[in-house]
Amino acid sequence: MIKEKNKNTPQKPENMDQVLEILGGFGKFQYLILVLILSMEIPCAFLMFVPIFIGVSPPEWLCDNDTVSIAETCSCQGTVSAIDPEATVVTEWNLICGSSWVPDAVVSDWYGRKYSFLGISAQMAFGSVLTAAAPNPYVYALARFICGSSFSGFLGLTAVYTMEFLTPNFRPVASAPRLGNLYSVPGFLPESPRWLLRNNKIEEAHKILVRMAKTNGKEPIDLETIREIAEKERAASSKDPEDTSVKRFSYLEFYQNSTLRKTTLCLQGIWFSWSMVYYGIGYYIKNLAGNPYMNMVYMGLTDATGYPTSFFFNNWLGRRRSLVVFMTLAAVALVAVPVIQLILDVNNPGLGLAIAGLCFLAKYGSAGARCAGRTLTGESYPTAIRTMGLAFSGSTSPLAAIVAPQMA
Structure with missing residues (x-):
């Protein structure tokens, strides 16, 4: 007698995406990870945009x-x-x-996401304390440099860290949304299971996946299945399937490999473009009509609406098309600014409001482009060089952040 196969019997997972789906997809565990990591972006926003208020002349x-x-x-x-x-x-x-000129003045992929994240948070804490205690403009400039350098690494690492706990449909959430959490986070914050598998730390990865299953109320996956997945992914990414050693990549890979080189150059242009708009409008906000504090609130609302909208478009249109839509919206809004200035009289009371509205619309577009761009970048590189790839692609973002205030 032939027994009919039970349709409710779960299939054996063959990769990490299927493992995460079986363990609940976007469950309580993933929600807690997002809250712990992305909530630390809130003080980062204060840290980066405080010069708008304390640097007013x-x-x-x-x-x-x-x-x-x-x-x-x-x-x-x-x-x-x-x-x-x-x-x-x-x-x-x-x-x-x-x-007057004074105010304008590879670790994660090698050592893991968790400790790199905590190290960057500590660097930001030091920079913020030094900013508050600066006795002269030169120490202040040094403090801002420390904050800026750590902030750039923070943006890239948070995108990768959270993304590796999520399935593809929910990865845009990792790009949406530090100091007080620096001491409370380490006890709960786990290492990325993808990074652990790639580095042959299979038992540690299995412990985290078991913890994830219990938190999400799912049955854990056995160790042998995880070991098989690790071997498959290692064989797929290695030229020699028999080689079990862990290879450490360097930034030279992005120059030597033609595919990585083309991908990185395109992504660098994307990061520079949205960053010019994002930071340019952020630092130009002091020149807009109206109360500067309320304008900052409105600018925050554009981010708060831009990220969820981008999440919807990312899953509906895809990463690249969503990126094109939001960057086009930002470009059209900015081109409309000089057109409005030519059409309306300088003394027209509605001119300032029209320019402010267009700037906020462009900020909304750049926020959506930032979310789509970070997700696209993280998915364009393999796990072994994902953080390095995101950091290298995003290296043009700080350059745009330097140029944008001068143009604003």
Whole structure:
């Protein structure tokens, strides 16, 4: 008698994506990972955009009891002080005239996502404390450099770290959304099981997957199945299937391999483009009409709506098409700004509101492009060089962040 195969019997997983699906897909475990990691982007936003408020230059200065414009303060021979009592780094250190330039002034793939993440968080904590305690503009510039360098690594690492716990349909969530969590996170935060498998740490990866199964209320997958998956993925990524050693890649791979070179150059252009708009509008916001604090709230709302919308389009249209849609939207909104200035009279009260609206629309487009771009970049590289690839592709983003404030 032939027994009919039970349709409810789960199939044996053949790769990590199927393993994650069997263990609940986007379950409680993945939700906790996202909350722990992405919640730390909130203080990062304060850290990066605080110069908008503390770096404001007052329009008028007081020189020997005479009110003068900022252009006339350079010829003042007496004591110069700002008329506006609001304290900024410009007023505290008199950063005018000859000193006005001062304010503008592979680990993860080798050692794992968890400890690299905590190290970058510690670096950001040090930079933020140094920013607050800076006694002069030069120490302040150094502190901002530390914050900026750690922030760049943080963006790339958080995208990869969370992405490796998610199935393809939910990976855009990893690109959406530190200091207080620095001491509470390590106890729960696990290492990436994909990275552990790639580095022959199969037992450790299995423990994390068992923990994931219990949290999501699913049956755990046996160790032998995980071992077979690790061997398959190692054989697929290695030229010699019999070689069980762990190869450490370097950034030279991105120059020597023609496919990686072309992919990286395209992604670098994408990162530079959305970053120019994203940071340009972020630092230009002080020049928009209206209350600067409310404008910052509106800018935050564009991010809050841009990321969920991008998540929807990422799964509907795909990563590349979603990226094209959002970057086109941002480009059209920015091109419309000078057109509006030509059409409307300078004294028209609606001109400032129209420009602000277009800038927020462009910011919305760049936020969606950022989400789609980070997801596309993370999925364009294998696990062995994923963080390095995302960091190398995103290396043009800090360059755009440097240029954008000068243009704003």
